[in-house]
Each structure stands twice: as structure tokens, then as C-alpha cells.
Amino acid sequence: MPNSESIDLQKLAESIKTFDGTSRKGPIASVSETFKDVADAYGGCVADFGDDAAAIDIGNGDVILFAADGIWGRLIEKSPWWAGFTSVIVNINDIAAMGGRPLAMVDVVSSTDADTFKEIFKGMAEGIKKFGVPVVGGHTHPEGEKSLSVAIVGIAKKDHIIRSDSAKPGDVVIYAIDLNGRTGPNSPYSFESVSMKTPEQIRKMYEAPQIIGQKQLATAGKDISNPGIIGTLGMLCETSGVGARVRLAEIVMPKDSENSEITIERWCLMHPGTGFVFTATAENAGECIRVLEEGGMTAAVCGEMTADQKVIIDNGLETAVVFDFEKDKITGIQKSAE
Template sequence: MAGASTDLAGLAERLRAHPSIRSKLGIGQAVAGLGLSAGAPGRPGDDAAALANGAGWDLLAGEGFIPGFVEENPWFAGWCGVMVNLSDIAAMGGRATAILDQIWAPSAAAARPLMDGLRDAAAAYGVPLVGGHTNFGAPALGLAVSVLGKAERLITSFDARPGDLLIAAIDPRGAYVNFDNFCAALEAPPERLRGDLAILPDLAAAGLVRAGKDISQGGIIGTALMLAECSGVGIEIDLAALTPPRGIAPERWLRSFPSFGFLLSVAPEAANAVCARFAARGIDAAAIGRVLPGSAVTLTDGEDRALFWDHAATPYLDLGVPHA
């Protein structure tokens, strides 16, 4: 929660300049380089590619990791390779079915902690590792992970509507591991990890969520910007509605990458039912803002307002989506 003396303009400026926020600007360059747009098959901009299969949707998600992250804690990098991809599948309203890994290392011994992390996470979440690619002649550790899944009904990044409430659902039972990575998964029992992810496809099946994304690199604020741009809307985030875990400043919480965290665009009449699903499993869920017409993502605190980003003036993902 914010205090009366919060310098919103300064906060917005610092967040806008933070490396975790700026890093997502590369998505637009990659999309352009590949000749893609939001209308391409798989719909770039979503958390996973979704391909219709006649009975629902096949989902494909992938994640590559920066070398410094892998080198600092190879076991945790392996765990995260599974965890973040499973969150992407869940964010789409899906359930993961298989994991593929791509590992580079100077030797099998050097790769062991990385592989242990992958194996341990796959076992904890109950999703099988089915193979991939391995190179034990590389000069340094490297990791990429892909996950396959299925959904009967999608949650996408493209369907938020003005008038919706923005709900943040985050597991607060964790701590920072490195950088701004807030992990609540390492001590959780497997049945809790699996049941928590199942909330999302259950919400999708019930038709309670209009749109959503998992909170990834860039945190709440960066993810809100991506959701806003994909849906062609504006989003307002109320700092007074944020509830960071004890001892964590709102500024850091806004840019943190939680192991379990989702932003959901929900019709006001469905908000209580959505929040109750998470609360029943000990996960904090509350409306932290609202979806508005336009293209501005703003921070508010009482009567004070500050522009964080206008995605029409300065595209973030640059997918060519029209604005509401």
C-alpha cells in the first residue's frame, strides 16, 4: 500500500527505466524480424501459442534464460524452466501435458544441477519430462525449456474490456531468491502446487475471467502494460490496493516476478467469485485497478495520478493492435 507522500511521477519514471521493464521491448523487434503480428497463427503476445485442434486448443510455451541467471544458481534455473512455462500454460486456461528441455554445458557434471532442478520441478508439478536437446561440449551453461498443454476454453491477453476490474492473484508465502524473483514454490507440497495452477483452467471453464496474463519479468506493472496493449485498452493501478508481503516496498513489488502470480481482467459482477477461488487456497487475490478506454497505463494514489506508459504513443510489444 502507498503512503500519502508517494511521489507517483518519480515512481513511474523509475519503473519505466528499470531493466526488467525495458527488456520486454525486444519482443517487438523479434516479432518484426519474424514478420509476425497479433493476427499471426498462435497469436504472438499471449503467454502461450494457442492452436485450435477441433475439440479445444493445443498450447505451446517456451522460455530461454539469460546466462547470468543460469550460472548463479543452476538448480533454481532448472526449476524455473519448468515453473514459469507451467504458469504460461495455466494463464491461457490450460493444463500442461509435457516438458521438453534444451541444455548446453561444458560437461555432464556441470549440467547436473541444472538437470536436477528440471527433474525436481517436473516431479513436483506432475508433468513429465519427455526429452529435448543436450550439448555437453558448450563453453558455458545454457537453458531453454518448452511446455505443451491443452485447453478447453482460453484465457487470452486480447479480451480485456473497459469496465473490467484488474485482479492480481499472487501467492505471498515466499521470499526473494535472486534479482526480483519472489518464489513461493520451493517449500510448497506438490499437491498444493498442482492444485493452485488448476484454478486457472477451472476459472476459464466457468467463464469467470475475460482476459489475463501471468505476472512475468517486469512484474505487475510490466504485465499490466502488456495486457493493456494486447487488448487495446488502458489500465489504472491503485497503489493503495496493493498488498505486498511484509517488508517489501510497493515499488519493488510492482516489478517483482512471483512464482505464482496472475493479472486477470474480470467483469465486476464476477470479481468476488474469482477472488474466492484463490482465497480458498491461501492465495492473495484482490482488485488493484480497472480497465479503461484508451492506451494509458497509469498509477493512482488517492487523487494523485501519474502516467507510466502510453502504448499508443510508444508501443511496448508493437503488435499492431487497435485501441478501444
């Protein structure tokens, strides 16, 4: 349990809000806006911008889940192997967060040198082995600045998908994170927990969100990505049109001696290798946590969803507002009025 009462709450709230990983989500809204006039013309898409993956209704009770992620050029420069490995993890997480079963990936890779290609592909191949999801095609550019984009498809029953925009005031906030890991090799803000596990451990862990979906135990959910633990919850609140109050002392975080340098302030900005935020009714919270822990993650309730469109952190003595969606934007995407 972090000694949360000693935290400079205002400073932490500000650092989460202005964190690079969060502010980078800004362009999503303008992308969404550009397509708005055309997107409405096409049916068949259950969830789209603002969710981890789009869900495309194929009419037999199934949806195809579809997502893409690019890897920062600077991470490729630092380590093409990790860029390749990470590209698999972040894509798998997008499908997992929806409660879906990942099927296959494709990639587009640019580099002028053969070694970079080779290392990126070796990293991807390692990810493929862990998760058991193949790369089935793609495109290579033997020119240009190093870049790596990966897209993924998955499948789920239409009624079983876990959306980002469906959290309700009164739901509880559950973080589920694989804490058996360590700070990543390339950034103090990444927590790496996949490379040291067996494929069996990984696949069992990633079945848990599918079970959450199948049993309809969550009201909403999202994988924790670059914006970190609170920033990702913020995105979920923004798209759901609600707020949240989070008790810092109850957030799941590493407590082992190997990770003693990870403070709650830093943890709030970290990108776990495997981590999700779910919302659930109080009634389902226990079963939700049980399923996630059975998969190997650590899961706990740490707050509640509210009607006031503010994300508030609470250290037991005082509170601070991280996001106020009356005036703040992360992606700017909000659920359309029903």
C-alpha cells in the same frame, strides 16, 4: 496496506517503465514483424505472439497450448539448480495463464561442464515433482556458453482459454499472487513461493486458473513475469488496445514480518513465483477472486481498465502515467483490428 500516499509516484512510474525486465521485452515486436508476412498464410492458430502461449486449434473443440522460455545466462551462472527449477515454473505459468492444463516439457541445454548439466537437471526434476508435469525430451550441447531453453505444451477447451488481448474498458483489474514466499535467493526482484510448498498445495493452486477458464470468469489474463506487476499489466493493456488505472494501496503484496523489507516500490518490479493479473467484468470479479483464493493465492481488485491506452498508477492523492501506448511500446504487439 502500503502507505501509498508517501510514494514518489513519478519516480516509481519511471522505474517501472525503464526496468530491465520490461525493456527486455522490446525484441518481441521485431520477431513478430519478421514472421508477419508468412504467419498470415497459415490458419489454425487462435492466439500467437503477444500471448503467454500460442493456442493451436486441433479441430475437436480442444486447443494445444504451446510456449517457450529461456533462462538468462546470468541466472545459470549464479545457480544452475535455480535456473532449472525456475525454467519449469515460468513454463508452467505460461500455460496456467491461458487457463490450460500443462502436459509436458522439452529442454535444450548447453554447457561445457557436467556439474552444470547435473545441477540444472536436478532443479528441473524438483520442479517436475512439484507440478507433476514431465520433461519428455530435448537436446543437450556439450559446448558453448551455458544456456537453458524449455518449451511446454498444454491443452484446453478452445472456448475456455484466457487470452491477453481481450480486456475491455470497464473491466476490473485483479491481481492474484501467492504471497506465502520470500525474496528469491538470486535476485532482489524475484519472490519465490514454490520450493517450500508440497506438490499437493502447488497443484491445487494451479488448478485455480483452469477453473477461471472453464467458468469463463476472466475477460483476459497473463502471468506476472520479469516486467513485474505493473509491467505485465502494461503488456496486457498494449495487446488489448486499452489502458488501466491501478490503485497502489489495493495491490496484493506481502505483509508478513519476514518480508517487511519489500516496499511497494520494489514489489512493483518483482517477479512473483506464482502471480497472475486477470481482468473480469465487475459482475464476475467476486467469483473470480473466490476461486483464486480457494487455490491458495491472495486476490483482490485494484483498478479498472480504461479506453485511453494509458497505464496509470494512483496513490490516493495523485496519479502518474507509467505507459502511454500512443507513444510507448513494451512489446509493440497490438491486437489486429477486428
